[in-house]
Amino acid sequence: MLGLNELDYYEVLEVPRDASLEEIDRAYQILHEAYATESLALYSVFSEGDAELMRDRVEEAHRVLSDFELRREYDASSPKATGGVPVAGDPRVGGNDGWAEVSPLGSSPTLGDQMEEPEDGNWNGDLLRRARIHAGVELEQIAEITKVGIRTLRLLEDDAYEDLPATVYVRGFVTAYVRTIGIESTRAVASYIQRLEESGLDEGRGRFLGRR
């Protein structure tokens, strides 16, 4: 077993040596938060000094492994290099110490895999919010990616139909929202818009905005 300082970058990020860029980014996101100051998971075990060391190592590992050139150089120089940048057909999945060992229980919950579509296909704001939380996405992130204002996103989640702009815009917002959290968009958007239209609040609102 290795001390924090002796772990190589793959061990730091807990990814196999042939991890894709996506896996590396995902692992980084998780560990970045896991070792953040005030992280609940560190309580009673990690000292602030150890946590800081881990944070540095996670940042460093991510910087190198997420850069194609740096990663290739690192793999070439690393004494433990048995895998490296993925090559099609490489049988050495997992590489060191069974990192990619398949759990008999199947996969861990991955963020975003736990929300399902409601059986009646009825998407309202509350369901959007729950889907977002289960996908592990903050409202601020959606706002940043979609450029839809955070206030509008909140209105979507609150089903505040009367305060939302015309349906044509709402359609675009909901589409952007659900795509960001990784949900198949067509049905969710259609369902949300249908509810909006059935509420009877959309018409008046459309006309009001149309007058402006």
Next chain:
Amino acid sequence: MIRVQPKLTSPFQAGSPPTRAPRLIALGGGKGGVGKTFVTTNVAVTLARMGHRVVAMDADLDGANLHTCLGVANPEVSLADFVAGRVNEPAKLLIQTRESNLQLIAGTHSNLHQPQPDKTRRVELLRGLRRLDADYVLIDLGAGSQPAALDYFLVADEGLLVMRPEPTSVENAYSFLRAAFYRRLRLAARGHGVRELVEEATDQRNEKGIRTPHDLMREIEVISPVEGRRLMHTMRAFRPRVVVNEARTTADIKLGFAVVSVCEKFFGFKADYLGYVNYQNEARESVSAREPLCDYKADSDAARYLSRIAAKLAGVPLSRKGEP
């Protein structure tokens, strides 16, 4: 949702010899009130409805209430009768619940002086559990890290660590894991100096400065590389499965991933994130109603997540969306 597909064999058929030993699944977590009994209840009922023959055992002899959650008001026999020697075969402790595939071993009527069975009795109990004609035996360990709870956790095929996203629960969960790890190591350690070293490390303020199982394994390797390698191999079987209960936020859900990483980086052993159950008022209400949530509010998110945990334990492959 889990589709109910009853097996053709009738549950607990009298006279039919067990085809294979049941899988033991222990649910611990150190802290009281984190939802061990709630998770045990619902996973047991879900597994039973999937067609498996399930026994749920309440090893929490100080604070038994699994029977209540399963709707058995006054258990006539309990584990306490086994501890006291009034019953010698665990099969005779079984109580039928409302669920046809699910039987209970209650934890009521314990002897206040010595609630937990002594070591010999524990071994007999575990042997008896393995002989039960069932597919799964779920063991609700109750709070604390007393030897009996640790032994059930270590002997079980799956050890589930239930925690709530709060510092007190996280702290006790780590203490529980640490205690379990050291106990396993102490039982496995051989050779001059190694056992003593493990004993010494159990005291967290030991003079050698061994703080974690990780440190200890390194020390063992130093004094005996062969024994170090052997123990490392043995301890690989120590693989707790984390369940986060009452998750309200994204951060709560992510706690499971973080705890798994801390187990690896700090303690030096691997854990898995088995799943989480979201916070829901109906969950609390179901306990008050003395009904499993999967009956009380079957279509709730929490009931779905519990059924996923059950499906994972049963090895049912989950689809991309996490549907069994």
